[in-house]
Amino acid sequence: MMQYLFLLILASLLGTVHEAAGGPGTEAIAPSHDRPVAAGVAPGGFVAAPFPTEAPPGPVVVDGLPAGSAPNANLVTYLDISPSVVDISGTESVNIWVQTDGTVTSAEVEHFNGSTYPLTDYGGGLFGTTLSHDLALYNYAHTSYPNVNRFGYINLYQGSTQVLHGWLSVGVEDRQIPSVSVSSVASDMQATPHLVNLVWSFSDPSQIDQQAVAKRFYQVYGDDYDFLNIISTPSYFGNRYHYEVRNAVSGIGLSIFDNSADFGSSGQLLGITRFPIPVFYFDGAERTMSHETAHQWLQNLSQVSELQGVTPHWPVSELARSVLGYSTPGGQGLSFPWDLTPQGNGDYVMHYNPLADQYFQAMDMYLMGLAEANEVGTYAVFTDQSQSLCNGCTLSGPTVNVDVQDVIAQYGTRSPAYPNAKTHFRLANIIVSQSFLSAREMRYYDYFARRGEATIPIQGNYPWAVATWERSTISMGLGTECGDDSASTATDLLFFSHHTTPSPPRVGQNFSLTASASNWSSNTAHHITFFTEIPKGLEFVSAELNGSSTACYGDELIVCVRDTMQGWESVTLEITMRAAQAGSFEHRVGVSSCNYDWFPSDNDSSTTIRVEANKVFLPLVTKP
Ligand SMILES: [Zn+2]
Missing domain, CATH: 2.60.40.10 (Immunoglobulins)
Structure with missing residues (x-):
């Protein structure tokens, strides 16, 4: 087996970069491309998208009531x-x-x-x-x-x-949205590969009977999903929210219960996330999608006194540097994109760090079953929770320390614990409407659902697989093509590689690079998706999957989908780009599959593309 693995690596290194003709020679070596440095970012974290360097004017609502619509x-x-x-x-x-x-x-x-x-x-x-x-x-x-x-x-x-x-x-x-087929499922239901549209009679979308919606869904689809996302149109001005349907995990402050039968599931469904507004507020790749899903396990530690009685987000503390963020006194979730620098006198100064709230921190990960107890550090919590927060603000002590032993002392150890806890989750996305959505709307919401499966940062978003340190995956696919839960632990292995550029392209030239994934087992893998984002400074020209140009779509975010992959098969993605400006550009490709034996960091690859400037020929100046 190892020999076969080696051959795959070797084969993948032999790829070529195709350069287009033209362009004069060059001597310039481009300066190294600056990347924002993420202090304290989770292992495996990386940066692909530009971030604003300015701090936002105020805290960002994580759960997402539209600005200005509260309190009426x-x-x-x-x-x-x-x-x-x-x-x-x-x-x-x-x-x-x-x-x-x-x-x-x-x-x-x-x-x-x-x-x-x-x-x-x-x-x-x-x-x-x-x-x-x-x-x-x-x-x-x-x-x-x-x-x-x-x-x-x-x-x-x-x-x-x-x-x-x-x-x-x-x-x-626009051309970013893929063309997916819409199938008629029932007289009240149509579907794309990642979205069900259920026609429902309602006058007030906030009062949609979610148990009845779920039961209708399960009359048609199998009991194969851990979470249901219920989206509606028309919309109402409300926060996104999550609730648990079933909990079998001890040690996280939740009792053990199972209400799945009320929703038509026989013990598979864990929880439901409600998205009241479809456009902008429903995006599988966006932080809130991960935030709401994580509420399944976070944060119910009301008996841990160091947390100052704050739930369901973290108190103002080092813990709040997380996708989960912190709670206002009313329990609303706000983001906490700040590093905290101790001043030596018990006070801390806040410094804006746009990556601080894009990853789960270790305490989150422990409670989610994605980290071991000994990976969790000690966090300072401010006893005064009513201090104003801003970039450059000083948060006054005193603080108390909290660590995982404080949680274990109250609730016992998490069971099941990492790495035996579940790490792959299937989500089904149901959009409820008063009449069938158009094919255009179906394509659009299918696209935003599918983005949740991305294993690399896309368009400034850090999707679930990235936010969870590449220890967990989600699948948005419907039906049986992704297999059930047992299939997600099948022995399929995707070994992933990404070619480096042997010689730098020059400004104005087209060049190609290839990346490949191989199914290193005799099992069939399903639902293979490649993701790549074209860095600024490079321009997308075309992409092909195993030589077929129709398998890929997108513009800046390229997504290529392969429905199935046979045992021992390799799939190669070839991307052609135009070098628009000189510089060094980090290019990343990720691959996801819902039927995938998860090997951290084998699922994505990055390479640096250096684009050399063209030589500038100055006209000869002759002295008169
Ligand atoms: Zn929340």
């Missing part, structure tokens, strides 16, 4: 933007409907173009208007937040008093 979010029964996804090169207009509780007297769109557009009062608390395609796509730039356009606010008034000021966003389909 309950005035709105639903906000319907239809279609919720438009074609970037299309002409369709967008209808905006807002159903209020009857106390709202007027409504308007405050558009980012500086104009306001009043909504017509249709009586009964219903307001509506239509915006042109151009207004909905106003100022859309793929680089700001890809495939989402925020074009303004919805303002609601009681008399002359503004009572709500919430975002208006529309999904944008």
